[in-house]
Amino acid sequence: MKMFSYALLEPGCYYLIQEKENDPITLIQIKVVTDAAMFVVKYQEDIKSEWKKKADAIFDIIELLGDKPASEWRKIYFNNADAFYEEEDDDEEGR
Numbered sequence: 001m002k003m004f005s006y007a008l009l010e011p012g013c014y015y016l017i018q019e020k021e022n023d024p025i026t027l028i029q030i031k032v033v034t035d036a037a038m039f040v041v042k043y044q045e046d047i048k049s050e051w052k053k054k055a056d057a058i059f060d061i062i063e064l065l066g067d068k069p070a071s072e073w074r075k076i077y078f079n080n081a082d083a084f085y086e087e088e089d090d091d092e093e094g095r
Contacts, residue, residue: 002060003058005058006052006054007054007055009038010030013064014027014065014073015062015065017061017062018058018060019057019059026043026044027043027065029041037053038051038054040052
């Protein structure tokens with residue numbers, strides 16, 4: 001059984017992880033690191049940010065995303081989010 005902790009992760013980097021054994025794969029980015037904790041952004045259906053203790057367990061660190069895949073993902077993710085919000089704005093204007 002694999003088991004890692006947040007202490008292994010580097011600030012500014014994107015990772016694909018599974019926090020628990022049967023959890024879906026989640027993309028995270030480490031934003032801030034302190035002596036005992038990390039501020040983590042999770043990109044799921046919604047963007048969620050939270051503090052994690054460095055000792056908090058991660059079932060599996062699947063992959064560290066390199067610069068090119070991370071850049072490609074950002075283009076897709078944020079373009080899709082913009083399109084979604086533009087559609088909502090259009091609907092609200094028509095009322």
